[in-house]
Amino acid sequence: MSKSPSSLLQALYLNHHAWLQSWLRRKLGCPDNAADLAQDTFTRILAAEDMRPVSEIAEPRAYLTTIAKRLMVDFFRRADLERAYLEALSQLPETMQPSAEERLQTVQLLQEMDKLLDGLSAKARAAWLYSRLDGLKHAEIAELLGVSVPRVRQYLARAARQAYLMRYGSDEASANEIRGVRESARHEPS
């Protein structure tokens, strides 16, 4: 007898939620964050239902921890970004400080951009922003970064390729890993 997806998800939740939460608590050492991330894990599974039906999950706990680990990586990365952003803001005069809501929004955007630029060196990131956002010439970027013009071109090509693969994925089946990241990025509430 086949069960409906929602009752399967409910069963998954009832059978494993407490276990997942205590697993996360051990990893994180913080009950509040563990509860949030456990919740997010199930939300993520619900959102991915059409790509990965609950009925096809053979090893529920292995699957749950795989998703939860990915969320943990995001969670810590976000905390790092937020801290760095607040530090950068502390350099600004009080009148220029954004509201709490704007800050939250910016951290969200930062996280999305950080994912897009994941794995690129600080110089490659800087070169790309100088070129695409500020419209600087390659020679000007080379001077700012203290590198050669061919190196700037290398940075730009690398950055564009990286961001493209993150955003749109690759047409090759072997790029599942990247696509997985992209899919999960898509389900981020915006």
Place this chain on the structure above:
Amino acid sequence: MSHPDSPVSRRVLDQAIDWQVRMSSGENTERDAIALEFWLSAHPDHARAWQQLARLDASLAPAESQPVRHVLTQPLKARKAKRIAGSLGAVLAMASAAALYGQYQPWSGWFADYHTATGERQLVVLPDNTVIRLNTRTAIDIEEDAEQRTIVLRDGEIEVETGHGAVENRPLVVATQAGTLRPLGTRFVVRKLGEDTALLSVTQAAVGARPASCSRRDNEACDAEVLVGEAQSIVLHPQVLSQPLASPPLIDAWKDGMLVVENAALEDVVAELSRYHVGVIRVHPDVGRLRITGTFPVDDIDYSIAAITQALPVRGTNVAGLWRNLTPLKDIGFAQKREQSVNEK
């Protein structure tokens, strides 16, 4: 008809990126513009790739704000990185900060080529007889290309003993987020301390160390490279290297399952032992700064705790084998306490 978001082939993507780079060089000509028009009209995928790249630009808009750009173009600091600035006398203190940090740091070993769990050690031998020993909670990837072989230390601690096989003529490099190491026929220990700091201790011959802000390819010159000699240690940070200083004794004793400390604070010793142990060991603040010298088996936490309680006026309690406390001995007298605090100064 393809969806505007579906990816193009690698070949078309490479061409589109070539075009984008060329058109943004500041040296592009009218001729380039005509050639681009021609390329764009040659196949619908070309135009799609071009538009997809243009849409990426839009997502960069938040970086117009200076603080946002700053965060995106600076390497992120580890939570405890500021403690790294001191001298190597504080290696154990840094290690304990890193161990603390490790408790809430994401374990990055899930997708690594080789990794060890808490308390595990593992031996990896490369075809040229280079031996890599993984300490507890360690993850490495081994990447090879035509020019070099790279051991990427993702987490934890490794010892590398370079091989002398004639089968291999590509140089070996150890890469961490903090910087890269170029061994010169040698043996050394590398340990990740925080998100972007690492400790290098050379136990034989010498190692060239360079911060991550230098090129990762060792065939490109980098002024910031420092040669670290035998019995010396150095802390790497993406922007800067510490001065080489004398290594603590027997920093590689873990490969024999031992921890050797000399006049170290109890809390630092316990933080070190905790790396090998799944449960939690808490040190009461009143005894954390007591000094201890000794050799402890890292795989036998009960023995190590017993050794500590014999050497110091502390008491070990054990809750279900998972939670251990080191607290002051109850019968410690007031006079003794005063004597201790005098000794510490």
